[in-house]
Amino acid sequence: xxxxxxxxxxxxxxxxxxxxxxxxxxxxxxxxxxxxxxxxxxxxxxxxxxxxxxxxxxxxxxxxxxxxxxxxxxxxxxxxxxxxxxxxxxxxxxxxxxxxxxxxxxxxxxxxx
Numbered sequence: 001x002x003x004x005x006x007x008x009x010x011x012x013x014x015x016x017x018x019x020x021x022x023x024x025x026x027x028x029x030x031x032x033x034x035x036x037x038x039x040x041x042x043x044x045x046x047x048x049x050x051x052x053x054x055x056x057x058x059x060x061x062x063x064x065x066x067x068x069x070x071x072x073x074x075x076x077x078x079x080x081x082x083x084x085x086x087x088x089x090x091x092x093x094x095x096x097x098x099x100x101x102x103x104x105x106x107x108x109x110x111x112x113x
Contacts, residue, residue: 004038012036016056025056033061039084041070046078054079064088073098 001011012032013022023032039062045053062068068084073095081091 004040009038011038014057025058028058028061030061033058034063034065037066039066039068039089041068041072041078041080044072046070046080047072047074051075052079054083059083059087062087062089064090066090067092070094071097 001013004011014025014028015022016025018024039057041055043055044050045055062084064087066084066087066089068081068089068091070078070080070091071094072078073093076093076095077085077091078093081093085091
């Protein structure tokens with residue numbers, strides 16, 4: 001959430017389990033989904049051995065206006081990404097983020113030597 005906040009993007013945490021300050025998948029309705037057009041999956045759902053699993057969000061409410069990120073990068077296209085893309089959303093996996101983190105780490109470590 002910190003990275004999104006730095007870009008001026010506010011967010012809402014969503015989880016399968018209710019807890020303070022977090023809404024559940026069941027709370028996601030058309031108003032919430034329409035007003036939150038960036039969706040980031042940070043769960044392991046979709047990664048081996050759970051390749052056919054995905055968060056239990058209302059995919060029917062995902063539209064072409066949504067951008068959906070999955071922090072996973074293996075497989076290339078997760079079930080989450082596939083279901084969002086079927087609704088017209090732009091999807092992206094986590095490989096580029098992983099590479100950018102690696103490059104930034106390399107720079108940090110080699111600059112301080």
